[in-house]
Amino acid sequence: MPGVKGKTNNPNGRPKGVPNIISRKIREDIADFVAETFPEVIEIWRQIDDPAEKLRAWTNIAEFAVPRMARQEIALSDDDDSTTGIKVEIVRNAKND
Numbered sequence: 001m002p003g004v005k006g007k008t009n010n011p012n013g014r015p016k017g018v019p020n021i022i023s024r025k026i027r028e029d030i031a032d033f034v035a036e037t038f039p040e041v042i043e044i045w046r047q048i049d050d051p052a053e054k055l056r057a058w059t060n061i062a063e064f065a066v067p068r069m070a071r072q073e074i075a076l077s078d079d080d081d082s083t084t085g086i087k088v089e090i091v092r093n094a095k096n097d
Helices: 021-046 051-065
Strands: none
Touching (some): 021 051
16 A cells, blocks of 8 residues: 655654665765776876876875865964964975975
8 A cells, every 4th residue: 555645654764874775885886886997097097197187187086085174264262362373384305495
């Protein structure tokens, strides 16, 4: 017997953060595909001659393994005496100067 339209057998729904079965299967299939084709990706990357393009490709690939860090904001108030200044020191490598 079909259910009533707009009514579910599970009124609480799927718990937050738990992927549905189809999403999990698709993620597994994509992970398998990436693992199988990664040697080809490395070979294509090695054939890139332009350093800027090679770096761009590398950073795009790296995001899959190492996610970007979230931007952090530091709020300082005028009445905070613990922070009096910031010192920035630039050190150069003598070989590259």
